[in-house]
Amino acid sequence: MSDESREPFKRLFFALNCAPAQRREIAQWRSALQLRNGRPVPAENFHLTLKFLGAVGVAQIAEVCTAAAAIRTPGERLTVVLDRLDVWRRAGALVLAPQQAPPALLRLVYALEQAMLPFGLEQAPREYRPHLTLARDYRAPVPESATTPEFFLRADRFTLFESRKGRYRALAEWPLIDPQ
Template sequence: MQRQPEPRLFIAVSLPAGLKRMLADWCEKQSETWAFGKWVNQEDYHITLKFLGNCTPRQIREITEELRGLAAVASPFSLTLAGLGTFGRPASPRILWAGVSGDLPALTSLEQKIGNRLAPLGFPREERPYRPHVTLARKCQMHDFPAPELLQAAWPERLTQTWIVRELILYETKLGKQPMYHAMARFPFR
């Protein structure tokens, strides 16, 4: 009997469906002039709070218990999409992302609480500063990608929308599938 591979998981908050659609429409238009190897499927738009990697059934039970407890004392908060940015070399970035503003103290606090609760379960705290974002595209194929000031000018004001975050989501990554991320469990805030 062949053993199933351990699921690859992460914890995130999602965007509302209407905003995902608007963002995907904008990305589709941009893809005509900005050459990236992969544009993210609209159903995969999210803001990562904690990457977990491959998890055993026992770890999944423990993670679920911790997230349920955390969500039970968390309050909804608002976030807003805010502009564009990149990771990697500016002329040929690895990642194109949409920034996030709004109640960043609440989002950052949630990220830290998740890290603190899961560290004893074998998931080390992230040492890099938390940079919340929504990944839009990966692997730029250009060597003259727009400078940051031109990038900001490309951001349409209609996408600067606010929404209320009301839950945590435990996602499983299914490589080779579209969409690639599937909600394994949802944890509504009180």
């Protein structure tokens, strides 16, 4: 067995973080749904994934960060309107998603995908579907809601997170707006 196969790694993903006040607002709205199915995602973990990297060797993280820092960002704050409640049956997830993904978000995701290609981290390419996960192991129809969801996730930076034992920790972040 080579030393490389025993190299320590971290489970990483890029995301737009959710502001604390917005996390509380979304968690309260989710509470009103009175879910009787699935495992609620802790509000402190609410985010909008841009690119899941999976297991990344600790030695590679600095290079991943350098590649992310070189990405040409939208140059403006991103606003994603989470206005659709949906169930992803195969994934067993209850999600908030945008009816329409903003073009600047899709360009950022594409730029991240391109920047991460040299690292060979992705097993199989997937179509990007922006979402915020409300519950996992969800095996029921879309719940009825007294109020239509309409959350404006506003981000002025994107973040590299580590996922460890159900907790997410920010490792690095980059501005979406060019510093003057």
